[in-house]
Amino acid sequence: MSDFRFCPQCATPLVAREALEDGGPKTRLRCPACGYTHWNNPTPVLAAIVELDGKVLLARNAAWAQRMFALITGFMEAGETPEEGICREVAEETGLVVERLALVGVHDFQRMNQLIVTYHAVCRGEVRLSPELAEYRLFDPAQVRCWRAGTGLALADWLRSRGITPQFLDDLPARDIQSAPHKDLDHER
Numbered sequence: 001m002s003d004f005r006f007c008p009q010c011a012t013p014l015v016a017r018e019a020l021e022d023g024g025p026k027t028r029l030r031c032p033a034c035g036y037t038h039w040n041n042p043t044p045v046l047a048a049i050v051e052l053d054g055k056v057l058l059a060r061n062a063a064w065a066q067r068m069f070a071l072i073t074g075f076m077e078a079g080e081t082p083e084e085g086i087c088r089e090v091a092e093e094t095g096l097v098v099e100r101l102a103l104v105g106v107h108d109f110q111r112m113n114q115l116i117v118t119y120h121a122v123c124r125g126e127v128r129l130s131p132e133l134a135e136y137r138l139f140d141p142a143q144v145r146c147w148r149a150g151t152g153l154a155l156a157d158w159l160r161s162r163g164i165t166p167q168f169l170d171d172l173p174a175r176d177i178q179s180a181p182h183k184d185l186d187h188e189r
C-alpha cells in the first residue's frame, strides 16, 4: 500500500474507500472532498545492460552499503520515449554514448511498485561515472550473477539469448537484493 496521506489536488487527508470501478468494487485511497483517486500505478523504470568492448558494465551505487553491482537504471521522464530515456540515463550515469539499442524485456518489480523496461545498450566512449555511482566493473557476460527480481530477471533473459545459462544469487538477505533501480533509496526523488 502506498504511503500517500493527502490529496495532491486539494490537500484533504485521503481515506481508504470502496468505489465501483470497471472491474467491480475496489478499495483505494480516495479524497472525500474532491473525488481524487490515488491509483498507485507502477512507475516505469528504464534499465540498460551496458556492453562496452564486449563486456557488461555494472555499477555500484554510492548509497549502497553492500558491494553490489547493478545495471544502469533510471526513471522514465515525461516527454521522452523509452529509447530516448535509456540513452539519457546511460549518458548521465556513465558518460557513454549508446550506439545500438535492443529491447530485452519488460519485468514487474512489485516490491518497489515499478515496471522495468530493460534494453541491451552497446556503447562506446570513456566511462565517467555520475557522483551517485561509486564504482563500476566490466564483466564477461558469463561471469555475472543475477538476482531473482526486476533487472536480474532481465539480465538472465539476456544471458539466455546469448546461450549463457544464468547464475543466480540466492543466498543474500532480501534487503540486499537491490534489483537495481538504485533510486530505490529515494535520494533522488
Ligand SMILES: [Zn+2]
Pocket (backbone or CB within 6 Å): 007, 008, 009, 010, 011, 012, 031, 032, 033, 034, 035, 036
Ligand atoms: Zn482532493
